[in-house]
Amino acid sequence: MGGDRGPRVIVPSAVNYLHRNPEISIILVGIPEAIKAQLSILNVKLSHRLRLYAATEVVDMNDQPSLALRSKKDSSMRVGVNLIKNGEAQACVSAGNTGALIATSRFVLKTLPGIDRPALAVILPTIKGHTYMLDLGANVDCSPEQLLQFGIMGSALVSSVEKKEKPSVGLLNIGEEAIKGNETVRQAADLLHASGLNFYGNIEGSDIYKGTTDVIVCDGFVGNVALKASEGVAQMLSTYLREEFKRNLLTRLVGLFASPIIHTFKRRIDHRRYNGASLLGLRGIVIKSHGSADNYAFGFAIERAVQEIRSDTLCQISKHIVESPYYLANQSLQSQSPSEKEIL
Amino acid sequence: MGGDRGPRVIVPSAVNYLHRNPEISIILVGIPEAIKAQLSILNVKLSHRLRLYAATEVVDMNDQPSLALRSKKDSSMRVGVNLIKNGEAQACVSAGNTGALIATSRFVLKTLPGIDRPALAVILPTIKGHTYMLDLGANVDCSPEQLLQFGIMGSALVSSVEKKEKPSVGLLNIGEEAIKGNETVRQAADLLHASGLNFYGNIEGSDIYKGTTDVIVCDGFVGNVALKASEGVAQMLSTYLREEFKRNLLTRLVGLFASPIIHTFKRRIDHRRYNGASLLGLRGIVIKSHGSADNYAFGFAIERAVQEIRSDTLCQISKHIVESPYYLANQSLQSQSPSEKEIL
Numbered sequence: 001m002g003g004d005r006g007p008r009v010i011v012p013s014a015v016n017y018l019h020r021n022p023e024i025s026i027i028l029v030g031i032p033e034a035i036k037a038q039l040s041i042l043n044v045k046l047s048h049r050l051r052l053y054a055a056t057e058v059v060d061m062n063d064q065p066s067l068a069l070r071s072k073k074d075s076s077m078r079v080g081v082n083l084i085k086n087g088e089a090q091a092c093v094s095a096g097n098t099g100a101l102i103a104t105s106r107f108v109l110k111t112l113p114g115i116d117r118p119a120l121a122v123i124l125p126t127i128k129g130h131t132y133m134l135d136l137g138a139n140v141d142c143s144p145e146q147l148l149q150f151g152i153m154g155s156a157l158v159s160s161v162e163k164k165e166k167p168s169v170g171l172l173n174i175g176e177e178a179i180k181g182n183e184t185v186r187q188a189a190d191l192l193h194a195s196g197l198n199f200y201g202n203i204e205g206s207d208i209y210k211g212t213t214d215v216i217v218c219d220g221f222v223g224n225v226a227l228k229a230s231e232g233v234a235q236m237l238s239t240y241l242r243e244e245f246k247r248n249l250l251t252r253l254v255g256l257f258a259s260p261i262i263h264t265f266k267r268r269i270d271h272r273r274y275n276g277a278s279l280l281g282l283r284g285i286v287i288k289s290h291g292s293a294d295n296y297a298f299g300f301a302i303e304r305a306v307q308e309i310r311s312d313t314l315c316q317i318s319k320h321i322v323e324s325p326y327y328l329a330n331q332s333l334q335s336q337s338p339s340e341k342e343i344l
Numbered sequence: 345m346g347g348d349r350g351p352r353v354i355v356p357s358a359v360n361y362l363h364r365n366p367e368i369s370i371i372l373v374g375i376p377e378a379i380k381a382q383l384s385i386l387n388v389k390l391s392h393r394l395r396l397y398a399a400t401e402v403v404d405m406n407d408q409p410s411l412a413l414r415s416k417k418d419s420s421m422r423v424g425v426n427l428i429k430n431g432e433a434q435a436c437v438s439a440g441n442t443g444a445l446i447a448t449s450r451f452v453l454k455t456l457p458g459i460d461r462p463a464l465a466v467i468l469p470t471i472k473g474h475t476y477m478l479d480l481g482a483n484v485d486c487s488p489e490q491l492l493q494f495g496i497m498g499s500a501l502v503s504s505v506e507k508k509e510k511p512s513v514g515l516l517n518i519g520e521e522a523i524k525g526n527e528t529v530r531q532a533a534d535l536l537h538a539s540g541l542n543f544y545g546n547i548e549g550s551d552i553y554k555g556t557t558d559v560i561v562c563d564g565f566v567g568n569v570a571l572k573a574s575e576g577v578a579q580m581l582s583t584y585l586r587e588e589f590k591r592n593l594l595t596r597l598v599g600l601f602a603s604p605i606i607h608t609f610k611r612r613i614d615h616r617r618y619n620g621a622s623l624l625g626l627r628g629i630v631i632k633s634h635g636s637a638d639n640y641a642f643g644f645a646i647e648r649a650v651q652e653i654r655s656d657t658l659c660q661i662s663k664h665i666v667e668s669p670y671y672l673a674n675q676s677l678q679s680q681s682p683s684e685k686e687i688l
Contacts, residue, residue: 125580126580127579127580127583137518140518140525140526141526141527172569174481174484174564174565174568174569181484181565182484182485182565183485204568204569204572205568205569205570205571205572205573205574205575205576206572206573206575206576206579207576208573208576209573209576209577209579209580210576210579210580218569220518221518221525221526221566222565222566222569224518224548224549225516225518225548225549225562225566225569225570226549226569226570226573227549227573228548228549228550229549229550229552229553229570229571229573229574230549230573230574230576230577231549231550232549232550232551232552232553232554232574233553233574233577233578234577234581235471235550235553235554236469236470236471236553236554237578237581237613239471240609240612240613241585241609244605244606244608244609244612245605247605247608251605254598254601254602254605255602255605257598257601257602258598258599258601258602261588261589261591261595261598261599262588264588264591265584265585265588268584268588269581269584
């Protein structure tokens with residue numbers, strides 16, 4: 001159990017989730033003493049629905065992924081991912097070190113046939129509802145083929161979780177015209193056009209929150225910056241709004257009356273409700289929670305895992321990939337079974 | 345006079361600006377009939393402070409930069425940029441086609457010694473005040489050396505316009521740790537460290553609006569997406585806020601009382617006040633206004649040009665570059681005087 005807050009947040013969040021969802025079972029993975037201490041604070045006992053799986057160490061948030069993979073073979077992260085491989089768990093949710101989680105998952109679970117590397121997908125709110133964006137930082141310097149794979153995986157994710165046939169897929173670029181953007185994006189657009197997906201074409205940064213498409217495909221560097229810049233803007237606007245209502249006695253009074261409205265507004269834009277990025281393209285469901293997630297936020301990451309299990313997302317992704325013209329034209333594509341060295 | 349709205353917006357905006365700034369003179373460049381029609385609506389006459397320079401054609405917003413450069417040699421854009429070269433104007437402000445403006449400016453004015461390609465720099469609001477970010481889309485696939493040049497130019501811009509000695513420079517990346525990001529960004533960080541600039545190090549997307557640094561350096565693709573995503577979030581939040589205040593009769597009533605506060609809030613985040621991107625690195629001041637800018641917004645783009653003239657920004661940038669260790673170590677660097685073909 002990693003993340004910035006470890007068992008202090010994850011144990012109560014898991015216990016809450018079990019209360020609300022009687023058909024779910026959770027295995028807590030980590031240092032037994034730390035977990036038991038939290039359970040005793042909550043006055044909750046282990047049961048067949050809430051089991052404990054011991055690990056002797058924890059991946060630190062600052063550990064190099066290589067160190068985590070090579071030297072911490074009994075970390076809660078590694079043990080948790082192993083549970084999927086061994087069929088003891090259907091999904092793994094972690095608030096730990098992102099790089100280590102990607103490396104560990106990729107090494108232990110392997111990627112699906114036709115997938116080079118896993119990608120991080122998140123749900124984002126839009127004016128119309130919400131959209132799915134990938135990659136959010138698992139990959140920098142993506143090839144056109146990887147961007148195509150992101151499109152196929154994102155489309156399969158939305159069609160399984162949202163029961164939406166042929167979700168629209170947009171390619172993040174700096175202009176709508178096909179001539180704009182760099183060579184990689186131009187080639188990716190060609191591949192996506194020929195992919196059989198419902199490819200909308202190029203979209204711009206402003207389209208993300210307009211909800212122009214159901215899926216947004218981008219390089220992990222660009223996606224990560226866009227996401228974090230968006231969080232930054234929301235934070236700044238929130239600060240500005242608070243400042244305006246606190247400007248003087250009169251504005252404070254109005255603020256008092258407006259507070260239920262502001263509260264609903266803030267709840268609506270609360271990024272904690274979008275916590276939980278899917279690590280797509282693996283032979284197992286792995287969800288990355290924000291490292292600083294609180295009890296409330298972590299519950300959404302668990303919910304994301306449950307949704308993907310129920311929607312049979314993994315099977316849908318596999319199916320979409322092996323049926324894609326790209327895969328069929330490259331029958332030689334096999335599951336990647338990289339060594340530790342290749343992963344890092 | 346290009347842009348989405350042409351003389352209908354630009355002429356009244358220029359006339360307004362002259363009223364407010366009696367020491368400034370403006371040359372209107374475009375199709376004389378179109379400009380004169382707007383002047384007659386405003387009942388304003390040409391004078392020594394408001395002159396007209398005729399052009400026979402206009403670069404269309406959808407024209408390829410190559411077409412604009414090769415075939416529209418008497419466009420308002422080309423004539424306007426020529427005025428700087430001939431010493432008849434100290435700056436050029438355009439709401440026209442971005443790609444064409446960059447290509448035209450680069451071809452006509454040439455870049456400064458030590459600068460490979462010009463970059464677009466904008467001012468963005470932050471929690472603390474504001475920050476300068478470049479590049480915003482003039483360059484995709486930047487080299488580490490270009491990112492260094494952006495750092496030097498951005499630093500010179502801030503130190504001249506804001507009278508700030510040694511502005512801090514951040515490099516946009518996907519993690520604060522030096523190991524993260526792609527190879528280009530890693531190499532750029534090394535160059536920036538050795539540059540003599542006040543280099544802060546890597547920053548993340550969320551740092552943009554925190555105001556972590558005075559200058560933010562990034563590749564044009566990433567910068568463009570981050571900027572447009574930010575505008576998208578602000579737009580969505582604004583819509584959400586309006587919706588919450590219009591939810592029912594009671595919230596509408598509260599909204600009535602809160603409207604002056606919301607108005608101040610909206611004014612504060614009004615992106616029109618940040619209109620005007622500086623095309624840095626040229627032997628002349630060129631400001632790109634948003635194509636869809638209105639009268640109010642276009643005035644800020646003119647103001648940006650006037651500020652750079654008054655602050656002697658051009659000279660400051662030249663000075664910073666030729667004094668940089670990078671330039672001194674590469675004395676062979678000469679002004680780029682590319683042909684039309686090389687530019688496109």
